[in-house]
Amino acid sequence: MLKRVRPGGYLVVREDPVPEAAVQLERDGYAIIRSAFAADEIAAAKAEIESVYEQLPPDGRGGNKRGGIEDDFRYEMFNRSGLCQQLVGRREILDVIDPLIGEDAHIIANTCWRNPAQTEHRHGGGAWHIDAGPHIPLGPDQGWPEHIPHPVFAIGVHIFLMDCPLACGPTGVIPGSHCSGLFPPVERLHDVDLEWQGEGVTALTAFAGDVALFVSDVWHRRMPTSDEDKGRFFLQIHYARRDIAQRIKPTSIVNHLQPESIERITSDRERRLLGLHHMGFYDG
Numbered sequence: 001m002l003k004r005v006r007p008g009g010y011l012v013v014r015e016d017p018v019p020e021a022a023v024q025l026e027r028d029g030y031a032i033i034r035s036a037f038a039a040d041e042i043a044a045a046k047a048e049i050e051s052v053y054e055q056l057p058p059d060g061r062g063g064n065k066r067g068g069i070e071d072d073f074r075y076e077m078f079n080r081s082g083l084c085q086q087l088v089g090r091r092e093i094l095d096v097i098d099p100l101i102g103e104d105a106h107i108i109a110n111t112c113w114r115n116p117a118q119t120e121h122r123h124g125g126g127a128w129h130i131d132a133g134p135h136i137p138l139g140p141d142q143g144w145p146e147h148i149p150h151p152v153f154a155i156g157v158h159i160f161l162m163d164c165p166l167a168c169g170p171t172g173v174i175p176g177s178h179c180s181g182l183f184p185p186v187e188r189l190h191d192v193d194l195e196w197q198g199e200g201v202t203a204l205t206a207f208a209g210d211v212a213l214f215v216s217d218v219w220h221r222r223m224p225t226s227d228e229d230k231g232r233f234f235l236q237i238h239y240a241r242r243d244i245a246q247r248i249k250p251t252s253i254v255n256h257l258q259p260e261s262i263e264r265i266t267s268d269r270e271r272r273l274l275g276l277h278h279m280g281f282y283d284g
Contacts, residue, residue, distance in 0.1 A: 029218035138181025
């Protein structure tokens with residue numbers, strides 16, 4: 001566990017107690033905070049977010065999601081909803097993530113997911129993936145030392161706006177896989193029996209008001225739905241260490257370049273070098 005010597009200062013080992021959810025998140029790569037938010041808080045946030053969906057059409061950023069599901073997403077939610085802005089900064093979440101990524105950790109993406117129930121065809125489940133990295137790549141014949149806690153660089157969080165039982169295709173994680181230094185094997189991206197060191201999938205089933213957290217390096221996917229699928233609705237936040245850039249808006253909109261600097265660019269590599277990146281998973 002970590003803490004900052006001072007804001008913007010060095011990271012040091014934290015010696016004071018931390019919540020059990022933080023311990024589990026570091027060890028297993030995931031944790032769930034049950035009943036983190038009251039029913040009236042979730043109902044109010046859900047209503048406000050639904051109004052965002054009604055008033056704000058998809059802005060094209062869903063193009064980096066496969067399957068023609070752009071309308072399922074709304075981006076930079078803390079800019080769209082005051083209640084979302086309040087939820088993402090609540091101590092129920094920060095007390096768990098701060099010991100892992102520092103008290104000056106910030107939000108790098110904030111997207112709402114509203115996946116409708118599959119009325120014609122079941123959702124077959126997503127592909128196993130990691131959200132970034134691996135932040136510390138390892139070879140298949142290497143392993144992270146068990147006596148050294150694996151550093152955490154970014155954490156995904158789901159605030160559930162409705163119940164998400166197994167029938168609705170919750171996120172599934174492979175415990176401990178965040179320490180593998182590997183991305184999931186490409187020949188097994190839809191394998192329901194995928195394991196890491198004997199650990200199979202754990203489904204992050206939840207009730208409205210629960211909060212699920214997972215290290216961005218952990219192997220995870222949306223699980224298949226069943227005939228009782230009622231859809232999913234959750235607010236997703238990605239928190240990261242201060243030295244990982246925010247990606248709330250595309251770099252084509254927010255960057256540090258003067259117009260004349262952009263005009264002088266002569267290659268795609270130079271664009272990336274100066275901070276004009278192609279959109280990726282976290283953008284939004």
